[in-house]
Amino acid sequence: MLTTPWALRRNGILGINGRNVNYVADGNPTHLIPAVNDKIETKELARKAGVPTPELYGVIEIQAQVRHLDRILEGRESFVIKPARGAQGDGILVVDGRNRKGRKLASGKVMSDRALAHYISNVLSGMYSLQGQQDRAMLEEVVRFADVFDDVAEAGVPDLRIIVYRGVPTMAMARVPTRESDGKANLHKGGIGLGIDIATGVTIQGVYHNRIIHEHPESGAPLSGIELPEWDKIVEMSARCSEPTGLDYLGVDIVFDQERGPLLLELNARPGLSVQLSNGIGLETRLSQITDWVRPEHTLEERIAFGKSLQ
Amino acid sequence: MLRLLCATLIALGLGLFAYRAFVLDFPLTPDTNSPVWAFEIQADLPQSDNGARVSMYVPPEFGRYQPLREQFLSERMSLSIRSDPDGSRRAIWTTAELETATSVYYRATFFMKPVLSADRPQTKPPRDLPSDFDLVSERSLEQRTLANRMMADLERQAYDDDTLTSLLIDRLRDGSDDLARQLLDGRVGTTPVAETAAYVLNQQGRAARAVHGIPLRETVREATPIAWLELWTGSEWRTYDIASGDPFNPEDRMTLWRGDGDIVSAEGATLSGVRIALTRRDVGAVQALAQRQGDAERPLALATLLDLPVNTQLVLQSLLVIPLGVLVLVFLRQFVGVPTFGTFMPVLIALAFRSATLTTGLIILAIILGVGMAFRLAFSKMNLLLVPRLASMLTVIIMVMIGVSVGADSYALGTGFSVTLFPIVILTMTIERLSVTLEESGALDASKEFVGSVVVAVLSYLVMAIPLLQHLFFLFPELLLVILAILLMMGRYSGFRLSELRRFHELDMRG
Numbered sequence: 174m175l176t177t178p179w180a181l182r183r184n185g186i187l188g189i190n191g192r193n194v195n196y197v198a199d200g201n202p203t204h205l206i207p208a209v210n211d212k213i214e215t216k217e218l219a220r221k222a223g224v225p226t227p228e229l230y231g232v233i234e235i236q237a238q239v240r241h242l243d244r245i246l247e248g249r250e251s252f253v254i255k256p257a258r259g260a261q262g263d264g265i266l267v268v269d270g271r272n273r274k275g276r277k278l279a280s281g282k283v284m285s286d287r288a289l290a291h292y293i294s295n296v297l298s299g300m301y302s303l304q305g306q307q308d309r310a311m312l313e314e315v316v317r318f319a320d321v322f323d324d325v326a327e328a329g330v331p332d333l334r335i336i337v338y339r340g341v342p343t344m345a346m347a348r349v350p351t352r353e354s355d356g357k358a359n360l361h362k363g364g365i366g367l368g369i370d371i372a373t374g375v376t377i378q379g380v381y382h383n384r385i386i387h388e389h390p391e392s393g394a395p396l397s398g399i400e401l402p403e404w405d406k407i408v409e410m411s412a413r414c415s416e417p418t419g420l421d422y423l424g425v426d427i428v429f430d431q432e433r434g435p436l437l438l439e440l441n442a443r444p445g446l447s448v449q450l451s452n453g454i455g456l457e458t459r460l461s462q463i464t465d466w467v468r469p470e471h472t473l474e475e476r477i478a479f480g481k482s483l484q
Numbered sequence: 485m486l487r488l489l490c491a492t493l494i495a496l497g498l499g500l501f502a503y504r505a506f507v508l509d510f511p512l513t514p515d516t517n518s519p520v521w522a523f524e525i526q527a528d529l530p531q532s533d534n535g536a537r538v539s540m541y542v543p544p545e546f547g548r549y550q551p552l553r554e555q556f557l558s559e560r561m562s563l564s565i566r567s568d569p570d571g572s573r574r575a576i577w578t579t580a581e582l583e584t585a586t587s588v589y590y591r592a593t594f595f596m597k598p599v600l601s602a603d604r605p606q607t608k609p610p611r612d613l614p615s616d617f618d619l620v621s622e623r624s625l626e627q628r629t630l631a632n633r634m635m636a637d638l639e640r641q642a643y644d645d646d647t648l649t650s651l652l653i654d655r656l657r658d659g660s661d662d663l664a665r666q667l668l669d670g671r672v673g674t675t676p677v678a679e680t681a682a683y684v685l686n687q688q689g690r691a692a693r694a695v696h697g698i699p700l701r702e703t704v705r706e707a708t709p710i711a712w713l714e715l716w717t718g719s720e721w722r723t724y725d726i727a728s729g730d731p732f733n734p735e736d737r738m739t740l741w742r743g744d745g746d747i748v749s750a751e752g753a754t755l756s757g758v759r760i761a762l763t764r765r766d767v768g769a770v771q772a773l774a775q776r777q778g779d780a781e782r783p784l785a786l787a788t789l790l791d792l793p794v795n796t797q798l799v800l801q802s803l804l805v806i807p808l809g810v811l812v813l814v815f816l817r818q819f820v821g822v823p824t825f826g827t828f829m830p831v832l833i834a835l836a837f838r839s840a841t842l843t844t845g846l847i848i849l850a851i852i853l854g855v856g857m858a859f860r861l862a863f864s865k866m867n868l869l870l871v872p873r874l875a876s877m878l879t880v881i882i883m884v885m886i887g888v889s890v891g892a893d894s895y896a897l898g899t900g901f902s903v904t905l906f907p908i909v910i911l912t913m914t915i916e917r918l919s920v921t922l923e924e925s926g927a928l929d930a931s932k933e934f935v936g937s938v939v940v941a942v943l944s945y946l947v948m949a950i951p952l953l954q955h956l957f958f959l960f961p962e963l964l965l966v967i968l969a970i971l972l973m974m975g976r977y978s979g980f981r982l983s984e985l986r987r988f989h990e991l992d993m994r995g
Contacts, residue, residue, distance in 0.1 A: 177985065300870045450991060
């Protein structure tokens with residue numbers, strides 16, 4: 174049940190302290206991090222990088238704007254409310270339509286206009302933001318989830334997490350919600366991390382509550398061998414995000430839309446380490462190869478090719 | 485860069501610590517009892533119409549034992565203090581008329597441990613050697629002849645000045661031959677022996693003198709000064725014990741004065757009594773250190789937090805151990821990987837525990853959190869805005885604390901416990917975090933973080949409550965530099981956490 178530090182080091186595993194000291198503290202300048210933590214600014218970064226994102230309908234910055242919700246939405250009835258600085262998918266509300274009583278939520282409940290206004294004001298006062306600072310509420314296009322994971326993802330919308338180091342796509346994982354995780358893709362809430370071969374886009378194995386698994390814990394469906402569509406595009410999108418952010422060590426979150434294909438959802442300046450378990454490979458192994466190889470003059474294509482060649 | 489900084493901080497901290505602990509003799513442990521001597525010389529004077537002048541030898545200012553506090557007391561007599569070239573100090577009281585019998589007192593407290601360097605110049609070397617035709621000497625020509633005869637005898641036997649002095653003391657003390665008896669003029673005791681030995685040596689051009697003092701052993705109501713001999717070796721004064729005749733280290737004797745004469749002498753009146761009293765009192769070394777105040781010339785290194793007002797000291801005592809608790813917290817977070825609520829919340833809780841016992845503290849924490857959580861759940865149903873809701877929680881927590889205080893008082897639970905020391909704002913935020921974690925991550929995560937926080941708080945408390953550490957950090961605040969260095973180094977720790985050895989153990993089998 175326990176291993177030794179030297180065994181982990183031999184296997185090239187990256188620990189939290191190692192990530193924080195050697196990659197986040199040394200590679201991600203503090204003044205650049207707020208831009209990735211704020212989803213509105215992230216959208217701007219993505220636009221510069223030429224990476225598609227869900228459409229932003231509008232931003233609510235002060236309480237009084239809630240009254241103009243309909244004008245901001247221009248009559249659209251389905252949208253997502255997100256705290257701009259929310260962490261781990263907290264505070265996201267998916268609205269699917271409306272009826273006489275109020276807004277219909279994706280979860281099936283109905284929320285009165287007053288309750289919705291209250292919800293937004295909680296978002297604005299920083300209830301879901303990282304350090305409780307004042308926040309903004311984003312009104313965003315609802316992603317029409319494309320069923321690319323076959324019958325593995327029945328309980329919610331999975332997303333892809335790609336670790337990019339100095340512009341080189343390093344390791345990838347899909348985060349798949351389960352019934353246990355209540356439709357959320359967060360691994361510590363019981364979601365499954367699905368390791369993806371960065372070169373081919375084929376799933377390898379899963380990680381569930383920090384344990385390596387090969388079948389879905391609820392449905393029993395096999396987790397390996399699922400081939401993801403548009404993989405090359407996804408890898409390219411993630412690599413493109415690196416340059417405008419200015420961050421060395423970056424987590425790129427991508428979702429599949431039925432019509433628009435892969436969309437950038439958010440960026441993360443200190444992505445988690447479960448990706449190692451789901452790939453069965455230590456991150457340090459690959460990061461050190463990148464450190465030795467990468468030069469400022471390397472082009473995007475060279476970086477992508479190197480990332481796909483990583484063992 | 486960081487290493488250099490840390491090395492400097494550690495060297496600085498430990499260096500200062502070592503200097504103060506070992507050179508200045510600051511107590512290293514809280515409960516080393518060292519004796520403190522209360523010393524009193526009392527001289528009684530009868531009524532006299534002519535007035536009087538009383539001269540009293542008092543302990544020299546720069547002796548081995550420094551007075552912590554001294555007092556010169558008299559009734560209607562004027563006081564002056566003189567220092568002699570040999571370091572002796574005299575208190576001189578004068579008055580033109582003594583209407584009634586009166587007394588003069590010298591009172592002082594001495595600390596047993598020499599707090600400053602023992603090498604302080606005790607006395608200066610003799611400026612001139614005494615002449616052998618000392619006309620002012622009270623001793624007669626006959627005595628001088630006797631002294632010369634004795635010296636001539638001894639010089640035949642002695643190998644060097646050292647043995648000569650020992651032989652001289654032995655012969656005078658034993659009084660077995662006529663020569664010695666005549667020199668002593670029938671007097672007995674250490675004082676005439678030391679004085680006579682000094683006289684004999686002086687006749688031969690050797691600088692020697694009698695030293696008078698009190699042995700510091702037990703409480704004595706009426707102590708008699710004893711004497712020993714000092715001989716100038718050319719570079720230092722060497723001391724000889726009268727009882728053994730050998731050189732010795734007078735470390736358990738408090739020097740009073742040097743040369744011939746009595747401890748108290750009076751002109752114009754006859755002393756009706758002289759009394760020397762000595763009381764031994766065992767006090768904590770820290771207390772003794774605290775009493776050593778009012779020395780304006782002492783070096784800055786001697787300054788301690790004990791000089792501050794007591795209230796400030798109490799606050800500082802708490803503040804100084806916080807870094808220790810934080811050290812425990814950082815260790816548990818970075819090296820073990822214990823999840824906690826907030827960054828410093830466990831240490832602040834631990835600090836609150838300090839004013840109660842651990843059990844009482846935990847019970848009170850449980851009550852506050854329990855009641856607070858109940859209100860929080862109720863509030864969340866009312867759809868309140870965040871800031872007003874937090875403010876309401878704060879108010880609720882203060883009310884709970886008042887309730888706990890009143891309850892604790894009536895049930896005598898942990899007397900003297902100040903509930904207000906619980907960090908109210910931190911508790912409010914803790915309840916907020918607890919309930920948000922509970923709602924969003926479920927009971928498992930919430931309880932993990934909660935248990936982690938309590939474990940860290942308890943461990944921090946246990947470390948902060950170690951009396952030795954409290955004492956050390958209070959007397960040697962420079963140790964904070966060492967803590968700072970350790971914390972800085974931990975800030976660059978990139979190794980694995982204990983929790984990761986479990987988290988990633990499956991990857992080991994594959995590699």
